Amino acid sequence: MKLHILGCYAATPRTLTNPTSQVLEIGNHMFLIDCGEGTQVQLRKLKIKFSRINHIFISHLHGDHFFGLPGLISTFRLLGRDKELHIYGPKGTKEAITLLLKLGDSWTNYPLVFHELTSKDPQLVFEDDKVKVETIPLQHRIYTNGFLFKEKVGERKLNIDAVAEYKIDKCYFRNIKRGKDITLEDGRVISNKVLTFDPPKPKSYAYCSDTGYFPDIIGQIQKVDTLYHESTFLESEAHLANKTKHATAKEAATIAQKAEVGTLILGHYSTRYKSIALFKEEASEIFPKVELADDGKVFEL
């Protein structure tokens, strides 16, 4: 699993900072999460192939998470896309995009599939044989979801030495990897545990932005490997965080600690601060494993 940060600053695009967007590489997918203005340029800078993006998850309809989407959809058309594009976002996403395409008489040549979200409870929005994605309802000024990406448990790994020792034919390997025991010709039953190793532990990633301090999410994100949690402010501006329904670095760290996550990645920094190192400093007092998102940074999760 790999996380590409295209942009992780709050509010408005600037010369050197970009609004929120990231790409999560997981189980052959390149999931685009949020799409602030300039996302398509960031995709080019980070050399991410547009054709690999088939699913876009939009947390909420504030411009800094969403205003890059109409342009990206138009660019897909100009690049000759014909594959379906799935967009998961709040109710209203479809109306906005279709109005803009209609006004420009620029309908896509490829199918645009909208999955509009309205539920205030977690909801499974995507599933295939390798990955599940569910919403994480957040607490912001408007209807907002984070997203929880979970790898599924893979097949068990074959113990080559063990299958050789029992002279087991290849035609049984598929069943063995799926966890079946094997009965030999002499009647002996060989337990699957002898023939296989545990599959790699499936990984999970929780994206939580934008949100105020919202402990309701702790149950759902319990023990995720990586939590991206917004920290627009430091505690010195807690009054602003409270007013605008954003979180401080300390609050993000408190969520991470209570949810016992593996690593906390901070982002969505207000540009009022001289250095983002301050966010890590503040969060590290509460939770040990803190990383700082930054535009262009890639995390191997």
Place this chain on the structure above:
Amino acid sequence: MKLHILGCYAATPRTLTNPTSQVLEIGNHMFLIDCGEGTQVQLRKLKIKFSRINHIFISHLHGDHFFGLPGLISTFRLLGRDKELHIYGPKGTKEAITLLLKLGDSWTNYPLVFHELTSKDPQLVFEDDKVKVETIPLQHRIYTNGFLFKEKVGERKLNIDAVAEYKIDKCYFRNIKRGKDITLEDGRVISNKVLTFDPPKPKSYAYCSDTGYFPDIIGQIQKVDTLYHESTFLESEAHLANKTKHATAKEAATIAQKAEVGTLILGHYSTRYKSIALFKEEASEIFPKVELADDGKVFEL
């Protein structure tokens, strides 16, 4: 008069090229013309103060001329703007912007005044004591207007030596500058021509993008000082220009020649070409005074 090119490339924003947007400095105004994605970042790069922009002219509702507008409007709000912002654009501009603001529950704190355009004839859209702006209906795939910016004739310039010679009191200067003759105490009438020089010739700028080859505009833009005319293609791709209702460099130059303009500025280049110098080469065969727009370039007109 000064023209700042924020972006002048066709279709999609790229790492090093921006979609259409420009700022015309004229008579104390900073008129923003078109607003492709990334315009607000280009404004920052070119150090143009956001607070000086009060009028935005949108030619048409294709994304590469328009998708930067919602973000710019939002940024104005975040910057605490309270002055009116006037937006001149095709019918639909208001619906699109208000829907996006509504979905984000991000109404502006400042008045947003929409001047929606539907006429297929030239129309006066702005006028004050120094400047007039009228639409130039163009021929594109959707309803599109260029814009013609004209300085008004200013006051006549006082001939300091002449007013001294006739010992004319300062209190008459205002009337003299406005063209009045003066009667001296001895009854002699001094013609205004003796007391003043002609005012500087008012300048004009015509912005024509996007459009196919459309000679109908020639009458309206006759003898403008500067014409910005799109040239998405070279003649070698005339079939594409024709199909997509864009112009070639040769066609832009033909319009410039027939309209007897002062200078032709080319722009809206397709990124398929290795060098924009090719556009100047082609246009210069028809019309002598050709300049190439490029992102970040500033023209003193």
